[in-house]
Amino acid sequence: MAVFDISESFARLNLWWMLGFNDLKARYRGSVLGPIWITIALGVTVGGIAVLYSGLLHTKIDTFAPYIAISLTIWALIQTSLVEASSVFVVAANVIKQTALPKSGHVLRLVFRNLLIFAHNFVIVVFVMVLFKVKVSLFSLLAIPGFLLLLFNLTWMSLIISSLSSRYKDVPQIVLNAMTFITIMTPVYWQPNMIPGREWVLHVNPFYYLLEIVRKPILGELVDIQIWLVVLVMSAIGSILSLSLFAQMRGKIVHWI
Amino acid sequence: MSIRVSNLTIDLPLIDVSANSLRRKIINLAVGGKFMKKQSGDLIIRAIDNVSFEVDDGERVGVVGHNGAGKTTLLRAVAGVFEPRAGKVIIDGKITALFGAGIGLDPEATGLENIVLMAAYLGMHIKTTDPIVEDIIDFCDLNDYIELPVKVYSTGMLGRLAFAVATSFKPDVLILDEWLGAGDQAFITKANNRVTNFVNNAKVVLLASHATNIIEQMTSRVLWLDRGKVKFFGDTKEWKQLHDEHLSTNA
Numbered sequence: 001m002a003v004f005d006i007s008e009s010f011a012r013l014n015l016w017w018m019l020g021f022n023d024l025k026a027r028y029r030g031s032v033l034g035p036i037w038i039t040i041a042l043g044v045t046v047g048g049i050a051v052l053y054s055g056l057l058h059t060k061i062d063t064f065a066p067y068i069a070i071s072l073t074i075w076a077l078i079q080t081s082l083v084e085a086s087s088v089f090v091v092a093a094n095v096i097k098q099t100a101l102p103k104s105g106h107v108l109r110l111v112f113r114n115l116l117i118f119a120h121n122f123v124i125v126v127f128v129m130v131l132f133k134v135k136v137s138l139f140s141l142l143a144i145p146g147f148l149l150l151l152f153n154l155t156w157m158s159l160i161i162s163s164l165s166s167r168y169k170d171v172p173q174i175v176l177n178a179m180t181f182i183t184i185m186t187p188v189y190w191q192p193n194m195i196p197g198r199e200w201v202l203h204v205n206p207f208y209y210l211l212e213i214v215r216k217p218i219l220g221e222l223v224d225i226q227i228w229l230v231v232l233v234m235s236a237i238g239s240i241l242s243l244s245l246f247a248q249m250r251g252k253i254v255h256w257i
Numbered sequence: 258m259s260i261r262v263s264n265l266t267i268d269l270p271l272i273d274v275s276a277n278s279l280r281r282k283i284i285n286l287a288v289g290g291k292f293m294k295k296q297s298g299d300l301i302i303r304a305i306d307n308v309s310f311e312v313d314d315g316e317r318v319g320v321v322g323h324n325g326a327g328k329t330t331l332l333r334a335v336a337g338v339f340e341p342r343a344g345k346v347i348i349d350g351k352i353t354a355l356f357g358a359g360i361g362l363d364p365e366a367t368g369l370e371n372i373v374l375m376a377a378y379l380g381m382h383i384k385t386t387d388p389i390v391e392d393i394i395d396f397c398d399l400n401d402y403i404e405l406p407v408k409v410y411s412t413g414m415l416g417r418l419a420f421a422v423a424t425s426f427k428p429d430v431l432i433l434d435e436w437l438g439a440g441d442q443a444f445i446t447k448a449n450n451r452v453t454n455f456v457n458n459a460k461v462v463l464l465a466s467h468a469t470n471i472i473e474q475m476t477s478r479v480l481w482l483d484r485g486k487v488k489f490f491g492d493t494k495e496w497k498q499l500h501d502e503h504l505s506t507n508a
Binding site (some may be wrong): 012014015018019022026029095096097098099100101251252254255256 | 336338354356366
């Protein structure tokens with residue numbers, strides 16, 4: 001039944017896409033610049049951090065600025081998806097209590113919405129990369145399968161968080177606090193080679209792999225086979241874990257929200 | 258087109274606030290589960306208890322009963338919102354359910370945008386320029402209001418919009434829950450005509466209401482629920498008699 005729910009969701013991809021699009025439209029309704037604000041916000045942050053941190057960390061701005069631009073763009077996608085996942089079913093309560101539409105579709109809507117925001121942010125990445133003449137290579141194409149794997153992992157994580165959150169009202173708080181901690185521990189604002197002797201901090205962090213599998217190829221670097229393997233294993237374990245949890249909770253979600 | 262419900266049982270879990278918390282779950286794990294189990298709050302309500310009925314081609318069935326008798330729960334189960342604890346619901350045909358006014362309405366969006374949005378929820382992908390949108394606007398009689406955000410609409414106006422959208426795509430099975438109360442008599446007549454039209458095309462309508470006049474006007478048969486069980490299932494006229502007797506004995 002859980003598998004049926006998910007396949008039904010995929011059969012209605014354009015509904016979830018439209019709803020995700022509408023969410024974004026609703027957020028910026030009445031604003032003059034609209035979703036361009038997303039791009040502006042990231043642009044300002046990247047500019048500030050690039051100037052400040054390249055001084056603080058003694059790195060060159062022409063390598064650090066593109067690095068921070070792509071890091072923040074990917075991290076915004078990860079963080080926002082997972083934090084917002086805790087309210088997916090609660091926000092959609094009205095629809096869930098009135099229709100037989102598959103529940104997992106609401107998770108797709110969340111992923112699509114954040115994908116659209118990612119697209120707005122990516123404008124800054126391209127701009128900064130052109131500005132600092134970052135060399136792209138054929139390896140950069142590997143960013144595409146890497147990105148698809150990242151989306152897949154975010155989807156199963158969101159499915160778990162959204163299901164648990166509808167039952168246990170402490171989960172949204174846990175996710176919020178965990179994401180703050182993970183943001184500090186993951187090389188988003190700093191670079192992996194800055195912690196010699198403490199690499200284990202990276203190796204035990206699943207988000208390190210998810211970040212690197214997209215970030216490295218975009219910057220024209222080769223991704224270690226080890227990173228690919230870890231992400232593939234995470235995808236496999238995550239699908240099984242999320243499916244079995246969703247199978248147990250799916251039918252009851254409507255009563256909990 | 259038909260609805261077949263056999264031996265349907267629906268349980269609604271009641272979670273008390275303390276049981277909602279993970280803390281309780283963790284304490285339960287720590288003490289081995291036995292001690293706290295009584296306080297874990299996993300109470301259930303048997304909202305629908307072994308209900309069976311069938312609705313065939315071209316029938317309009319009214320669902321009646323006291324508050325809490327299980328009307329909405331039954332309708333939700335038929336619409337596929339609730340999963341049965343036991344028993345079966347088999348629907349032949351495309352089903353559309355209307356619970357209250359406005360599934361998935363975006364209050365900030367205009368009536369027009371909401372038509373497209375609601376249609377999408379019903380599985381229809383339309384544009385604001387499609388002729389069907391014109392039909393919907395005509396039917397719900399909202400005129401210039403259609404260009405305004407729906408947050409300025411009255412409850413009755415929302416109900417009209419939702420009804421117009423839900424019925425415009427000609428579902429085979431239509432489920433209506435307590436929404437006509439907010440409409441004025443002119444709209445009820447209009448809605449009644451549309452529903453009659455539906456039934457003439459061998460479609461099926463299941464309608465829950467407290468309003469005796471709506472049940473009398475719009476349905477041919479009545480399913481009377483009492484505490485989750487079927488108290489009576491038969492002709493609307495027969496039900497009316499029983500209902501009047503019931504009222505006079507209670508008075």
